[in-house]
Amino acid sequence: MSLFSPLRVGALNLPSRIVMAPMTRNRSPGQAPNALNAEYYAQRASAGLIVTEGTTPDASGRGYIDIPGLYDAAQVEGWCQVADAVHAKGGHIFVQLMHTGRISHPDFLDGAAPVAPSAIQAPGQIYTHEGMKPHGTPRALAAAEIPALIATYGRAAKLAREAGLDGVEVHGANGYLPGQFLAPNVNQRNDEWGGSVENRARFLLGAVDAALAAIGADRVGVRLSPGGVFNDIHDAPATYAYVAAELAKRRLAYLHIFDTKPGFDVAALIRAHYKDTLILNGGYDRARAEADIASGLADLIAFGVPFLANPDLPERLAQGAALNTPDQATFYGGGAKGYTDYPVLAA
Template structure:
């Protein structure tokens, strides 16, 4: 490819201008002990700052949203100080970075919540297990949220957005996909409520749209993105009509001035990108199994404005340069994806070292 390829042209997402149309997709790496980003995390993101946009791993907006081992947070001063290290390191390399805000809801365990019970729209456990420090444990039956509690949880998304910007990050992405709390509200199998938070698509989407609105009010809509995958089944969610859900979300957010809408990659039984394009007037980011040629084709066809890359970026800190030159990619080591030290995290070689 050449520097004039669409993939390497600048693009504006809301208030933020990117130097290219390549994004680092959010990927949980379980390397922030105590929920506080470290110097090692800062190095990891700085190594990948040649992307137009970096989207961080899922970051909980509240202690009650914790799930998984050593995922970061954005709700206290120590976490803000840690994220400031990350932001400064990325900006020193000319990059831009959004924090993905992720409340895990029922995909958690009392081990992560000081003995408390995970919360969800309804008291329905997700199938499967979760890895704790003591090994795999069954996902518990969550506590159904009281209607009166829900606005305060929505407000944590606004607080997290404000703290992200306070830390020097460029914005936030609301995680509305993959079976976490906003996705649990959307899912017809996980949300059996009969009040204003359940039933119709308008009611089931109320939590997600509220979280986006809270973040937008806190830092301005041009610094807020949203990631969704209506109809996806990860973490045991199901939606009887994903196309209708995406249509409602995209329509509701059109005209709001958001930075972007990000569709998770995967097999949809409907044209998710087409629906998003028709009903959402802002920038669209697509994800899932892309190489340079397919990314260029979808940009040229105006199916997307930005393409996010996940696993290839994990093993290739200089992925944009490798895509531009058409050279071989480093192979990732799945055994180091989750947790650990610098191995499989910050030790993948960039091109000059790889060529030696």
């Protein structure tokens, strides 16, 4: 088994095990994907699977500047352009559904407070149209509001398919809304949405169930970052053993793990509870990717920054060619520079 062996993943036949990791690029003003976004993804269509940048399933989840959404007609039309451009090049594409919860600011929400499990402000700052500002102080969601918010994941999944996208990835990683529900330091609720691990996982599993009811489990993936501390999340490995076992019951397209925790073997913990299709990500090069696929630890490997800077990454990995240097200054926001102008190998 190698990085270049084909694999059936849910409803899709993928030509390789190489996945483009989800990356927010803040280049969709007005929240609808545009022609430049379509060009960027089409350039990377040689990935076995593209997972798009985080995309909010609801207006209340707009946490960063110029991130796309998937809740209105203009956004569906924009995603249609992206899906068509990627499919025209033979690619496959899942959209990542990311509700940012408390990692937001009223400036993005027409003046409203961000929503979160509990009214606990995230430390640090967020980049707004007026420069850096502290994260907004969130308001705790009322229990009665939560089912409707969960339902937005089902609606977005349905809209994704209407746009021609191949499926959705529910973003449960990196301390956004589902991750905020999972983490006891951020979720201090004492109703059915907080406290026990079953209660803390209810939002994420509800979002996953809404998506799979809408489009089928074979077109739904989930991303988790067990033990991650990004966005001030402090959680226990035991939470993820439970979540992985629950997800395994659902026969999803895949589980996607972002794993960069020194001293904590996240991948082994997850593999013990999840025997189905598993994507691993975080700091991979070709040698490590081949080793983890050969050992059966992972079924696919996602590459983030290497894909951002190398539209033809699979070809470069196949040839052992040198990689372009990523330009960090153009990661978040801007136009074509640092987005669609990275060179491919000479023919």
